[in-house]
Amino acid sequence: MRYAANLGFLFTDLALPDAVRAAAQAGFDAVECHFPYETPVADLRAALDETGLRMLALNTWPGDRDAGEFGLCALPGRQDDARREIARAVDYAAAAGMDAVHVMAGRTDGGEAADACFCANLRFACDLAAARNLRILIEPINTRDVPGYHLSGTDHAERVLDAVQHDALGLMFDCYHMQIMQGDLARTLRRLMPRIGHVQIAAVPDRGEPDAGEVNYSWLMRELAEMGYGGHVGAEYRPRAGAGSTAAGLSWLSAFRDG
Ligand SMILES: O=C(O)C(=O)[C@H](O)CO
Numbered sequence: 461m462r463y464a465a466n467l468g469f470l471f472t473d474l475a476l477p478d479a480v481r482a483a484a485q486a487g488f489d490a491v492e493c494h495f496p497y498e499t500p501v502a503d504l505r506a507a508l509d510e511t512g513l514r515m516l517a518l519n520t521w522p523g524d525r526d527a528g529e530f531g532l533c534a535l536p537g538r539q540d541d542a543r544r545e546i547a548r549a550v551d552y553a554a555a556a557g558m559d560a561v562h563v564m565a566g567r568t569d570g571g572e573a574a575d576a577c578f579c580a581n582l583r584f585a586c587d588l589a590a591a592r593n594l595r596i597l598i599e600p601i602n603t604r605d606v607p608g609y610h611l612s613g614t615d616h617a618e619r620v621l622d623a624v625q626h627d628a629l630g631l632m633f634d635c636y637h638m639q640i641m642q643g644d645l646a647r648t649l650r651r652l653m654p655r656i657g658h659v660q661i662a663a664v665p666d667r668g669e670p671d672a673g674e675v676n677y678s679w680l681m682r683e684l685a686e687m688g689y690g691g692h693v694g695a696e697y698r699p700r701a702g703a704g705s706t707a708a709g710l711s712w713l714s715a716f717r718d719g
């Protein structure tokens with residue numbers, strides 16, 4: 461299995477281009493990120509070219525996180541903001557040679573208007589992305605960490621995929637969030653495999669390194685390979701010893717590869 465370092469959580473003591481270099485040094489096969497927008501894309505590209513790593517994906521801007529926002533794209537009345545941010549994310553991703561943009565739904569009342577808004581913005585995002593050879597991802601996120609997040613389960617995500625019906629749209633299956641919300645990871649991954657565009661992992665419940673906690677990821681990664689998953693697995697965890705200690709907690713990487 462190939463693993464991508466999520467630089468939203470790993471190597472965050474470093475500026476993004478240096479975090480790419482650190483991920484390469486640590487033996488990751490690729491990188492992904494959350495919100496790279498303050499980094500000039502030329503600086504990021506230079507680090508990617510130098511290391512030979514690909515940056516797989518980024519997130520749309522979450523909005524005002526201090527005010528509790530965690531995405532804009534399912535917020536009725538915020539369509540202009542959402543589409544401006546989708547366009548910015550697609551431009552940045554294309555310029556950095558990425559594969560995908562994760563369109564963040566945001567916190568809503570869970571009603572029909574929010575869902576209609578999310579689907580309309582996703583159609584807009586998919587058309588923009590397809591023209592640039594990118595994919596759009598939606599990610600169910602657990603409501604213990606993000607109360608009120610609009611998309612928190614795979615049944616809902618499947619309804620959104622069915623409603624939007626666009627070849628550019630796929631599911632980001634974050635095993636951490638889905639273990640908290642649903643469990644039954646292996647069977648759900650297998651059932652949804654044709655719709656899955658990306659997989660992420662972290663220990664449950666503490667979101668630390670994936671070789672501890674209630675999920676046996678070493679086994680699950682072997683199952684995932686057996687299911688024919690051909691993508692990377694994003695390591696999106698918070699190093700237990702702190703942001704500056706990413707490298708010290710990486711024994712799982714070689715253990716999972718050997719395992
Ligand atoms: O929290 C997550 O799992 C995510 O991947 C989102 O992108 C939020 O950063």
Ligand SMILES: [Mg+2]
Pocket residue numbers: 599634660696
């Ligand atoms: Mg995730």
